[in-house]
Each structure stands twice: as structure tokens, then as C-alpha cells.
Amino acid sequence: MSTFEFDSSFFKLESLLYSFAYNLTKNADDAKDLYQETAFRALSNRDKFKPGTNFKAWVITIMRNIFINNYRRKRKAGVFMDSTDNQYFINSGSVAVTNGGDNNILMQELDTMLEELDDSIRLPFLMHYYGYKYQEIADHLELPLGTVKSRIFFARKELKEKIFAAYGERPD
DSSP, rough: OHHHHHHHHHTTHHHHHHHHHHHHHHHHHHHHHHHHHHHHHHTTTTOOOOSSSHHHHHHHHHHHHHHHHHHHHHHHHTTOOOOOOOOHHHEEEEEOOOOHHHHHHHHHHHHHHHHHHHHHHHHHHHHHTTTTOOOHHHHHHHHHHHHHHHHHHHHHHHHHHHHHHHHOOOOO
């Protein structure tokens, strides 16, 4: 299909495409934007159209996919549309900065509690924490599987007791 044939076929569908865009967006300005984006993509990708196939379906598919992608992008971004003239609500939002200091201190204290554990229970526990399977730990430490499981259990139990002693909360 030549460039002239492609362009004339596309522009014959202009009113149909605009109507379809308006049906999707329910807004005249958004429909115009969607039509322009579809025209741009169709014209820039004309080499991907296979002659002898349904041109109208190809263009409508492009439009529908653009609409779906834009919809998902807006939903994911949590777009807030302010319809007020002065945009007071957009500019009045308080900026909250999270401070991770409490979490950093808590993690340091937990690391200290882990270091205080006996090596015989600390090493299997840490390996399990980092994602090793029980059998992998047993093979690496050359211990029976049951011993590895019991040492991890005792490490958890001792950590719960240390947390309870430090923070006064009842461990589960």
C-alpha cells in the first residue's frame, strides 16, 4: 500500500475514529488527543500494516490499545484532577517526609540480639532467614536435618525472649 493510499484510507475513517474516541473517553478534548495519538502511531507505523487485511480494524485496535495504556497509566499514577480555577487544592497539600530513624535503630538492636546468640543456633537461623532450605543448611553445616530444624526453632525462641525482655511486648 502506497503512502498516498494509506493516508487517504486513514482520513476516510476520521469521523468514525473521532466518534470511537469520544465513546471511549466521554470527553471532547480527550477524544481529540486520543485521535491525534492514534493518527501519529498509525502513520509512523504504516510499514507494519499488512496489505489485504482490515485497515479499519487495525486503526481501531491501535486507538483502543492507546486508550487502555493511558487509562492504566493514569490509574497507577493516582492522578488528582483539580477543577478549581486557582488550583488551591493541588498547591495546599502538606509534604510529609518519612523518617526511617526508628526503623534503623530497631534493626541495629535486632542485629545486636542476633550477634548475642550462640553460633550453633545463629548460623542455621541466619541461613534460613537468607532463604536457604533446611536440607541445604544441613548439607552445608554437615548436620542432620532434625538438628538444623531444632536449632532454628531454638534461635527463634531465644530471639522472642530477648525482644520481650527489651520491649516488653509478649512474643507470639
